[in-house]
Structure formats: C-alpha cells, structure tokens
Amino acid sequence: MSLADIDRSRVPVHIACVMDGNGRWANIRGLPRTEGHAAGEAALLDAVEGALEIGVKWLTMFAFSTENWRRPVDEVRYLMNFNEGLLLRRRDELHEKGVRIRFSGRRDWRVPKRVIRRMDESAALTASNKRMTLTMAFNYGGRAEIVDAVKSIVADRVPIDKVDERTIRSRLYYPDMPDPDLVIRTSGEYRISNFLLWELAYSELVFMDVLWPDFRRSHLYEAVAEYQRRERRFGGVRQQ
Numbered sequence: 001m002s003l004a005d006i007d008r009s010r011v012p013v014h015i016a017c018v019m020d021g022n023g024r025w026a027n028i029r030g031l032p033r034t035e036g037h038a039a040g041e042a043a044l045l046d047a048v049e050g051a052l053e054i055g056v057k058w059l060t061m062f063a064f065s066t067e068n069w070r071r072p073v074d075e076v077r078y079l080m081n082f083n084e085g086l087l088l089r090r091r092d093e094l095h096e097k098g099v100r101i102r103f104s105g106r107r108d109w110r111v112p113k114r115v116i117r118r119m120d121e122s123a124a125l126t127a128s129n130k131r132m133t134l135t136m137a138f139n140y141g142g143r144a145e146i147v148d149a150v151k152s153i154v155a156d157r158v159p160i161d162k163v164d165e166r167t168i169r170s171r172l173y174y175p176d177m178p179d180p181d182l183v184i185r186t187s188g189e190y191r192i193s194n195f196l197l198w199e200l201a202y203s204e205l206v207f208m209d210v211l212w213p214d215f216r217r218s219h220l221y222e223a224v225a226e227y228q229r230r231e232r233r234f235g236g237v238r239q240q
C-alpha cells in the first residue's frame with residue numbers, strides 16, 4: 001500500500017492504535033517478550049512518520065493499560081524503563097518534526113516519579129507544536145477515564161439536570177481531543193481492551209494481522225485506505 005492509494009482529501013483527523021503483538025513477535029523468534037517491546041519502537045516512529053506524511057492531526061497510541069500491571073513484575077519494570085528511555089531518545093526528533101507530545105492516563109503511585117518527570121518534560125518541550133498531537137496512552141484505561149470524569153462531576157456538585165454528554169466529555173482527560181475517526185488494532189485480536197471507551201463510539205475499527213514490531217507506515221496507509229472505503233453514518237442515513 002502506498003501514498004498514491006490514499007485520497008488526501010479524506011484523511012482521518014484522528015487515528016488511534018492499539019499497539020499489540022510485541023510478546024508474540026518475540027516468542028516466535030525465541031526471544032524474551034521484552035525484546036518485542038524494544039522492537040516496537042521502530043514501528044511507533046514509522047507510524048508517526050507515516051501519519052505526518054498524510055497530514056493526520058491527532059495520533060493516539062496505547063502504550064500501557066491499567067490492566068497491564070497484571071503482568072510479571074520484570075516485564076512491568078521493563079516497560080516503565082523502556083517508555084522513559086523512548087522519550088529521552090526520541091523527544092528531540094519528534095519536537096523537530098513539529099509533534100506535540102501528550103500523555104493520557106492515571107498518574108498513580110505505581111508509575112515511577114522519574115517516568116512522570118520525563119512525561120512532563122516532553123510535554124512541556126513540545127507544547128506549542130502544531131503539526132500533530134501524539135498522545136501516549138500510558139496507565140490508561142477507558143473505564144478509569146470515565147470513572148475519573150464522574151468523580152470530578154460529583155466533586156464539583158454539578159446539579160443532576162445539568163449532567164449530559166457534554167458534561168462528561170468536558171471532564172475526560174483531554175476534552176479538546178476529537179474522537180478517533182479510525183482505530184487500528186494489530187496482532188489479529190478482535191477486541192478493544194479498555195481503550196478510549198467513550199471516544200470510540202463511532203470510530204471505524206480496523207483489525208490487522210501484523211504484529212506491532214512489524215508495523216510500518218504502509219500498514220497505516222492500508223488501514224486508512226480501508227477507512228476510506230467505509231461509509232460512516234452516525235446513526236443516520238446516507239445523504240441522497
């Protein structure tokens with residue numbers, strides 16, 4: 001799949017990816033699972049490049065879920081260090097490309113302080129970039145995000161008749177982020193795994209067989225081409 005196959009006038013504004021399959025990628029090579037996460041870095045960077053090339057304005061990547069704490073401690077520790085290192089290695093080049101980096105998820109005691117510090121530094125460094133917003137969903141859970149929104153509504157004693165969909169949206173982690181037009185999940189699993197539950201109500205879902213470390217911008221283009229073949233209705237009927 002190449003750039004030429006994409007209708008540049010109908011590129012999704014927001015693409016969200018569930019970067020899945022790192023462990024299996026490593027397994028079939030007889031490597032520890034952590035090698036799969038390491039190999040996923042190149043895939044992430046190529047996906048960012050591809051998204052920039054076609055003019056995607058928002059890209060959201062699922063890097064660590066609120067359920068991933070269930071993994072062996074060594075793998076969790078590796079993922080914390082890996083994500084910290086990834087920021088150190090890549091934030092300058094992302095900054096030069098005009099990417100604004102953000103983090104979405106819970107900042108609870110389990111996330112090491114130094115990882116939080118790197119996140120804050122990277123977000124501050126890139127805060128005024130306009131070309132694309134790259135949101136890393138880290139210690140993110142869709143249900144947790146909705147719970148946090150409800151807590152903030154209750155804490156502010158919002159009257160019950162003032163609570164509507166807009167109220168909830170305004171208390172999500174990033175109310176300015178448009179809903180994803182396209183959600184891509186790699187590794188051949190057909191599930192959402194607690195990603196962006198509120199936001200993906202009307203997203204087009206594309207499931208791909210590729211394992212995340214093998215993902216390249218050509219796969220992104222393939223998913224965008226599939227998206228462009230879909231008809232979005234939002235509950236209505238097609239305009240004649």
Ligand code: IPE
Pocket residue numbers: 019020021022023024025063064065068079187212
């Ligand atoms: C996705 O790959 C990365 C994270 C969840 C952090 P996995 O580690 O889930 O890989 P598989 O699904 O076991 O192959």
Ligand code: IPE
Pocket residue numbers: 018019020021062063064065068189191193
């Ligand atoms: C989703 O993948 C989370 C991330 C990609 C960070 P998982 O591998 O954790 O999801 P399940 O366990 O297969 O549903």
Ligand code: MG
Pocket residue numbers: 020021022
């Ligand atoms: Mg997985």
